[in-house]
Amino acid sequence: MSSLTLALRDSSTMLRRNLLHARRYPSLTLNLLLTPVMLLLLFVYIFGDTMSGGAGRSAYIAYITPGILLMTIGSTVIGTAVSVATDMNEGIIARFRTMNIHRSSVLLGHVAGSVLQAITSVALVGAVALAMGFRSTHATLLDWLAAFALLTLVALAFTWIAVGMGLASPNAEAASNNAMPLILLPLISSAFVPLHTMPGWFQPIAHYQPFTPAIETLRGLLLGTDTGNNAWITIAWCLGLTALGYRWSKTQFNHNPT
Amino acid sequence: MSDPAIAANGLRKSYGETTVLDGIDIHVPAGTIYSLLGPNGAGKTTAVKILSTLISPDPASGPLRVGGHDLTTDPQAVRAAIGVTGQFSAVDGLITGEENMLLMADLNHLPRGEGRRVTAELLERFDLTQAAKKPASTYSGGMKRRLDIAMTLVGNPKIIFLDEPTTGLDPRSRHTMWQIIRELVTDGVTVFLTTQYLEEADQLADRIAVLTNGKIAAQGSAEELKRLIPGGHVQLRFTDPAAYQTAALTLREATRDDQALTLRIPSDGTQRELRTILDRLDAAGTEADELTVHTPDLDDVFFALTSTTSIPAQPAQPKEAVR
Structure with a gap:
């Protein structure tokens, strides 16, 4: 068996294992969905009228949905960090390390499973937004496909970072704390209010972080707003984070014998 | 091979x-x-x-x-x-x-x-x-x-x-x-x-x-x-100091413990060796109050080899069969 076939086969076996875990114990995934859904409800129904500056709730739900969808990814990957950290404390990982299998398949299985979960979560939260009145005004089929690709790319990038965080954490609690910034970052982006409404000293922080360009790009695709070069910046962020997370995770996994 | x-x-x-x-x-x-x-x-x-x-x-x-x-x-x-x-x-x-x-x-x-x-x-x-x-x-x-x-x-x-x-x-x-x-x-x-x-x-x-x-x-x-540990031994215990003295003089090869009034004689614990010891005690007109035979087992090897100090002359926790 060639090494690529071996890698694919072992990784898909590991993916099945992770999906089995997720299916049998869905509470973690569902709990993580609560945060974006609660924020969506809170901001639309409680603050919506005020936040939109009189433009109305339907205008505000259109404004925040892209940010909420990306926040869903940030939230889901916290679960990834937790399950990786938990998994690494299990004896079965030591067993995998002594087996003649593709070395990285354990990590690749986690990543593939986590990206699938993130996309499913985004779809569920998107459905809630639709039910609450979100409508995409300008999106063509191509825009929808591009939006899907964007969300997948962001999910992949943050999943690798989360896997690295999970590997760096001694236990589930630590992993959950270490991965907290991934759900906080969207709060200090352009998800809920435009950047120019923020204090001047804070604007660079909100501006130069991966969620803002990703949110602006998604807005452009779904609502036809001007995206400028945000799409390229997002792609650069995602590729960079993926490469970083991949290297960081792989190094830790190979040099971290239990 | x-x-x-x-x-x-x-x-x-x-x-x-x-x-x-x-x-x-x-x-x-x-x-x-x-x-x-x-x-x-x-x-x-x-x-x-x-x-x-x-x-x-x-x-x-x-x-x-x-x-x-x-x-x-x-x-x-x-x-x-x-x-x-x-x-x-x-x-x-x-x-x-x-x-x-x-x-x-x-x-x-x-x-x-x-x-x-x-x-x-x-x-x-x-x-x-x-x-x-x-x-x-x-x-x-x-x-x-x-x-x-x-x-x-x-x-x-x-x-x-x-x-x-x-x-x-x-x-x-x-x-x-x-x-x-x-x-x-x-x-x-x-x-x-x-x-x-x-x-x-x-x-x-x-x-x-x-x-x-x-x-x-x-x-x-x-x-x-098991063979690494030098053979077993027979242990004789006395309550009467006089009897102990007589036996000690008779069995000169024995290791003495004057405090506990016990004698320890190297032996592989066979019937023949036991009989010899008992015959000699009889001949001297004395009798032990208790006789135990100790044969080396893996415990002795383990304790002897894994003790941090030098190999002790006698195992720390001998398992003894009372006869």
């Missing part, structure tokens, strides 16, 4: 200043059971982790070959030849016993039908068919160990490492595990076993190595090791 299953020379491992394994040699012929015996912290688990490719040995180690493959240059080939059941159960508690087995079948690249057949067979053999559909986290300690070994066997390994396979098991589960290990060897598998139980090594192993402080203090068959 064919290639040994395990041939490790000068195996070393240290963490910073702490030396865990200080150059040990291990040679295990194929199809035999080799037991690494030692107290907690002796380095048994470290040896297993290195030989099973989990951690790397110190570069200063000599050549290390497992299943005919070099550990450092060809670890994947070693992994293909071995199976490992670690000290802490290596099962996935979140999924069922059957799913654990099928996971192993997939990772061993067995065709689907073959995987199902092997799974059903091994679950049956290890008495786990009833519990097959339950999550492994609900299993008892003994069941988890059996599932653990069953998972190890899915890949049909030639060499199996068992790190303290019976630690924490009740006596019945322990005997079941011993039976399982014996059956493995009849199938031609080589077993590398670590244990802190002398009885276990005595029962199972063809060859025993006593590991203490990172060094192998002695190795050989159980019989050979």
